[in-house]
Amino acid sequence: MASTLAEFEVQWEIQKTDLKGNLIAETPRRRRRGDATEHEVINLVRYDGVRLYPGVTIVCKVEGADELSAYMIHEVRLNTSNYVELWCLNYLSWYEINAAERYKQLDGEFYETNKEKGDKFFEETFASQSIKNELYLTAELSEIYLRDLQFVANIKNEKEYLDSVNEGKMDSNMFLCRSACLPSGTNLADLDIHFFEEKIRSSNPKVSLEYLRDITLPKLPKPLNKSKVHAREKVVATKLQSDNTPSKKSFQQTVSKTNAEVQRIASTIVNEKEAISDNESDLSEYHESKEEFANASSSDSDEEFEDYQSAEELAIVEPAKKKVRSIKPDIPISPVKSQTPLQPSAVHSSPRKFFKNNIVRAKKAYTPFSKRYKNPKDIPDLNDIFQRHNNDLDIAALEERFRTVSAKGKMETIFSKVKKQLNSRNSKEEIVKAADFDNYLPARENEFASIYLSLYSAIEAGTSTSIYIAGTPGVGKTLTVREVVKDLMTSADQKELPRFQYIEINGLKIVKASDSYEVFWQKISGEKLTSGAAMESLEFYFNKVPATKKRPIVVLLDELDALVSKSQDVMYNFFNWATYSNAKLIVVAVANTLDLPERHLGNKISSRIGFTRIMFTGYTHEELRTIINLRLKYLNESSFYVDPETGSSYMISPDSSTIETDEEEKRKDFSNYKRLKLRINPDAIEIASRKIASVSGDVRRALKVVKRAVEYAENDYLKRLRYERLVNSKKDTSGNGTGNEELQSVEIKHITKALNESSTSPEQQFISGLSFSGKLFLYALINLIKKKQTDVQLGDIVEEMRLLIDVNGNNKYILELKRILFQNDSVDTKEQLRAVSWDYILLQLLDAGVVVRQYLKNERLSTIKLNISMEDAEQCLHEDEMLKTF
Ligand SMILES: Nc1ncnc2c1ncn2[C@@H]1O[C@H](COP(=O)(O)OP(=O)(O)O)[C@@H](O)[C@H]1O
Ligand SMILES: [Mg+2]
Known part of the structure; x- marks a missing residue:
């Protein structure tokens, strides 16, 4: 079933290791600020054992383009608000290599003899000769978002790659890398990829970047003597x-x-x-x-x-x-x-x-497909030629393991179940009966059945159709379509249905609407054409290629609103192709509003196209509860090993008591870890469901809230753990790993906190996450503003803070703060303002735009202004346990 756990971004755990990969223990988990020191490497570890650190190559979705790109992680940074930044070196693919330059550089003779044929010639030659999954590393850096991560690549050097090819051990995660080049695709240089991976991991980021720049720098021709x-x-x-x-x-x-x-x-x-x-x-x-x-x-x-x-x-x-x-x-x-x-x-x-x-x-x-055949009879059978394994659901196939049902190698599909019972036309009810929705798609039985029925009859008959799906965000539209397709694909795999190709085009990921032709054609044929040529080819393909010579295509046009806002032709064309008798095209369009086609195509055309429309309504609270429970099935009541030092946790799989991580971790010694069980209070889930059902019925939001609540509960737990360790400062807390299991429960208070947070602004979230001194600074500022002081100067705030501390300083923590901020009680404020902690407090507020400062040479006299609404700020400050008592 879809990414049950993957939905929770929380699963990224931050760990620090030394250069050899050994974990470094560290105390306050949430306070880890700043980058790793020289001897540390920051690792991001996902619940399923995927581990990211410098030197690892990852494949990601590219924002705006419907394709994947490879990157080598160069640096993992933790910035001050504890967000993770992933800085990566870009790889180029073969088609980004400047072919002419390449031949000129590597095979001068060949270049000279063919020079007059122009760049195009070299491009074409290279296109036919290059290894398509070879990557070329560049010293260009980009920031990558974790949410775009698709998978970790298996990078091979030349020898390993050849060995794998020879042994037939190719897999789709495998890439060859043996060269680096400039970002322009020129100046190829040999690169020992594993050596470089090691270098990135074990040296300062600057050093490895310099190294890469250095080797790709334009070089003078090598002299004859051998270096x-x-x-x-x-x-x-x-x-x-x-x-x-x-x-x-x-x-x-x-x-x-x-x-x-x-x-x-x-x-x-x-x-x-x-x-x-x-x-x-x-x-x-x-x-x-x-x-x-x-x-x-x-x-x-x-x-x-x-x-x-x-x-x-x-x-x-x-x-x-x-x-x-x-x-x-x-x-x-x-x-x-x-x-x-x-x-x-x-x-x-x-x-x-x-x-x-x-x-x-x-x-x-490179002749556009549309121009290649003069006569439809000349068109070969494209079933075999357009053999693309990369159906867009292949990535999702990774998640398939969450779904069970496998009897003697053959999956029970809805199709086989329904077919078993009758030979006549199947109705929606039978489909609903045949599927076990509770286990993967609760509350969407009817929608599933309608879509399933339209798709399967079109695929079976080799006809075209279009379906139009509308509904607000987070109501399961995309998921339902994917589930239908997954099931149909299983049927096709088991030869119950003809094979078909599934393609996803997401309006949010397409920059120019016309790019969708490019993407669509490339996915069908594997050819990369300009959007004009791609559109012609598509038109030709759907209109002219005989139905017997191609397989059905199911295309999901997701986030159609975004596509339409850029151009209406695209929507028209897709629907129009589906009206051609030979097209074998099934368009599933997904949008937020029901009348998008009318608004943009006009009544006449949209009624001619005439599609099935399905409306997805928001979930009720009961449905939300069911879905959340389903989604949490693997998390709720599951056990973890928690490292009391760092808070890192490892899930223990429910059936065996092994750890669900890679081999290396299996050998890990967990005897110093605490065993912990996570339990989510059903009342907490109930509250989240009701609250969200009353607003939007958006599952995505509901899941996010629960996820945050789990985080809060975890925080509380760790705090308690640390406190206990402080109290019995003897080290006898360790060695508890095999002892009895502790319970970490997610309670109503955690959910409420998460619910509140989800309705607050980013500024408010920032304030809530501030250190106490930062909050006190704001508190003092607001106090002064309330006292009708017009120009609040930095010095005034310092004095106000001192006053507040003096008045309320009956607590050990505040006394400590006072010692740090006002050393020796001296009044030499000039010195104090220079002190690091003051700078830190002020700078983080300035950086976040919460306050602004008029800069004066005498810092004490510079004016500070609150840059957000006072009510917002006050609300957050009141939530602080300690400030409450002020
Ligand atoms: N009926 C459902 N059962 C289980 N999970 C669901 C259900 N509906 C939605 N979800 C989950 O909620 C999130 C949003 O669903 P999605 O299909 O992407 O919404 P939409 O496309 O309507 O915006 C996804 O993580 C999805 O897996
Ligand atoms: Mg969607």
């Missing part, structure tokens, strides 16, 4: 090559495997025949070159790299020898080639011939 680095690389290269000198047979095998691989990853459309002929020519080159290589390596040279050198010289006739990446095959990129020692000679023997084939192939791929 140390160069030599080292060659030795490695020779090793790599001699290690796997393949027999002829295995080579043939690898060739065919690679071709399959290339076909899989290449987003070009390759004709079968061509691929075969390519294959053959590769093989003949292999035969030719084999002898040459034999000659080359028979020269009796002692030094390993001399050996390599001779092979290389034979291979690439390159006068200037300015190449840095000599190991890389210059036609690099089909993986096998770089692995076989024969590759360089192969290039030598007939470089032109090799390239010609590829040009043809590349050119074909």
